[in-house]
Amino acid sequence: ADVVTNGAELLQALEERTYDLVLLDVQMPVMNGLEAARALRDRLPEARRPRIIALTGGTTPEEQAACLAAGMDGYLNKPVKVDALFQVLTSTRGIVQDV
Template identity: 45%
Template sequence: MNDSTAKNATALRILLVEDNPTNQKVALLLLKKLGYDADVVNNGLEALETLRHHFYNVVLMDIQMPEMDGLTATRHIRMEFSPPHSPWIIAMTANAMKGDKEACLNAGMDDYIAKPVRKELLVQALELAIQRCPRSE
């Protein structure tokens, strides 16, 4: 992380949408090591409800979850929140088959990281988000 990224880390509000407790802990630990904090919800329905009450610059979105999967949640977010109130959405998924990245982008996600998440790829995705995501409510 460069100096400008470090300065922006505290200003970046991140929502982690992940149903697996182990994956939540791993992602939160990795984010913390990079200087970021994040709030956590367990599925797409919880993500939508949380976004209705709080602004987040970035959403790290799992794809396969109960209640509402990440692709469906992303489509709802894009319909409900227009720029500049729509967050930058990064898919974080174990789906790494051919066509999965395209499915995520077609659903309205802005970026894609395959699990297990590699630190350098997360850094790149967050640096891109800092450059492009909305800054305030």
């Protein structure tokens, strides 16, 4: 597992390594989570795209729709609860094939 502090660092990390899952905060400096998700989907070939789960304090249906429209596969409200994390990981498991 690796930790980055903004979307630009995420894109750099994804150029260097392959990840199965990205937990992506929507509110980040430099490049926010929505911008990073769009860039990730545009730059990486489908075989290298990880599942992207949004982490956000936003709770409205519009905020959830924005995350999914940006290319995220799932959505978690903060603070994240273990059972909610398990549920979203289980529900998005088939999105990315084993490489």
